[in-house]
Amino acid sequence: MWGDGGGRVITARRLEKRFGDKRVLRGLDFELPRGATLLVTGANGSGKTTLLRLCAGLAAPTRGELEVRAQRRDIGYLGHEPLVYRELTALENLELYGRLYRVPERRERIGMLLERFGLWDARGERAGSFSRGMLQRLALCRALLHEPELLLLDEPFNALDSEGAALLDAELAELARERTLLVATHDPERLAPFATGTLALA
């Protein structure tokens, strides 16, 4: 459910974020319409991750306005860290998040995602034993588990092998038709087929 009506999911006006003396984002203006897929590009340190964290509510702007018309349960976030407990199994991690997000028919949804991302056979293994690519797949399962309306993805292809990247290509193509996506990426060409716009950070 969206918090408000209207066609824009995210509206930023003169958005600024500082960490001490360092200004990471300066006077940023953008809008993310509902159903759009906006790519965020820029060099390392240009503020892509910071922007996604601001939109997720994990950080607060130093100045300016940022309006995100989505409740927490409607946001799926994939960051640099997979946000999974290494001592828990893949299944236990998704069970935990499934409970916290009140995912209906949780077991079925978890099983379907694990199958789709090729982790079903590893479901009983601790996440700490996973390769970086498997962790990224598990992180994608976690981010998509509650079927969020707004997806904030930070370098989603990071660490994925060709098979994993192909799976994600297909998933993102489907998601882009139904959801609103804000994707930070160094590889905009890969996402160009379904992107509706690009936000280049200096």
Added chain:
Amino acid sequence: MSGYAQDVVALARKDLTLELRARDTLPAMLLFVLSMLVVFHFVLPAGGSRLAANGLLWVAIVFTALLGLTRAFAAEREHGLLDGLVLAPCDRSAIWLGKSIAMLGFLVAAEVVALPAFALFFGAVDGTTVAAVALANLGICAVGTLIAAMASAGRARELLLPLLFLPLSIPIVIGGVGATVADDPGRYLAFLALYDALFAVLSWASFEYVVTE
């Protein structure tokens, strides 16, 4: 069971499962509290004051709790997992309550070993002392978990946690020692209960501001 209670249970169970698998908090707490009691046994002269021994029991409990609290948010800190919990649509105080319950479990487990060891070295432990320890545990875990979360976000977390926790644990020590040695322990037990209630409510209400920017 309400949604809030389900969240708390899921989060506390997660912490207990992590400890069962990693075993990096409870064994350290057990070893530490037993080592302290052995040291105290040799520090106090033979036939030494019972009052002094009772005081040392509280020193052992507070510092053992402090040791456990340094690890309370270790899993979340090491892999940025607090972000994952903060993003979830559950009430953020459930994170504090789940963590406090798990911490309480570790502390009680350490005391199940420590109190008989104390009795062995220094003489029997009476019911009043057990009641005081139980009440003190609630306050320690309520306040300690909040401060551990604050400290986990800072750079000098190893320094920050004892600097913040020890002053706030002084009323617990006063209440605990008072209940253990006074002729009328009721007042001190009531004081501990009041401390627990007050700081549990404060911690519950303020946790959200600790974990969000």
